[in-house]
Amino acid sequence: MPAAMSVDITAQAGAVKVDGVAGQIHVTTEAGAVEGRALTSDEVTVKTELGATDLEFTEVPALISTTTGMGSVELRVPGTTAYAVDVNTKVGADRVKVEKDASSANHIQVRTDSGAVSIEPLP
DSSP states (O other): OOOSSSSEEEEESOEEEEESSOOOOOEEEOOOEEEEEEEEEEEEEEEEEOOOOOEEESSSSSEEEEEEEEOEEEEEETTSOOOOOEEEEESSEEEESSOTTTOOEEEEEEEEEEEEEOOOOOO
16 A cells, blocks of 8 residues: 555454554554554544554654553654643553643544553654
8 A cells, every 4th residue: 555545444353553654544443452653644543442552653743543442552753843732541641751732733632441651752
């Protein structure tokens, strides 16, 4: 698949992996981890009932939105800008190490019922 192509993936069970995608990414899974590497996507949405989300961006995204019932969320984004960060976890620690600015045009939204959240800058 060409890197600039948008992807919309729905899976019942099993891991989903996307590498080097530049278009919009929408992933929904009932049970399974979601992993993304070398992402340059402007908009990424991940929804899981059971499974971890692990995403790494090489370009600043405008929107990352993740929602999970049970599973950790790990995001690594370029540390060259500030992000409007909104994290809500009912059970689990959150560690946000990126620069935060509520008025930023770059949004990160994470919702998890049970699971740790880590948002870290890439060098």
